[in-house]
Amino acid sequence: MVLVMSTFQAARSGAPVIANLPSAGTLWWRAQLRRRNAAIESISKPIFGAQIFALAIAVVVAVGVVLSEAGNWLRLASWFKELPHIFDLSSLLSASLPHPDGTLWLLLPVLATVALVSGVVVYFASEKQ
Secondary structure, three states, X not given: OHHHHHHHHHHHHHOXXXXXXXXXXXXXXXXXXXXXHHHHHHHHHHHHHHHHHHHHHXXXXXXXXXXXXXXXXXXXXXXXXXXXXXXXXXXXXXXXXXXXXOHHHHHHHHHHHHHHHHHHXXXXXXXXX
């Protein structure tokens, strides 16, 4: 009896353990998720390369413009001095507005900053999805 019992115990310990497999739906969902992630990764590599290439071209063009305009710095400096007179918005204000006390000059940059920051936030929020 001991010999038979020891043989059965040895056979049980040597038998392969049956794996506890998840449901077929879970396996299918994981396979689809892996396939989608692999497709996204294979697409994003060329896009990243194109972005690097575009950045390099933009830097080369910017350096070329700076080098080609290096002799015209004095003329450019005088243009910057005249810039406030070029963008004189007081002529655009309606005569019906009471004395513009500078609130418009404060409001316009604030609105531009809000628009810029909201655009950046929307970009980063859509990128994560």
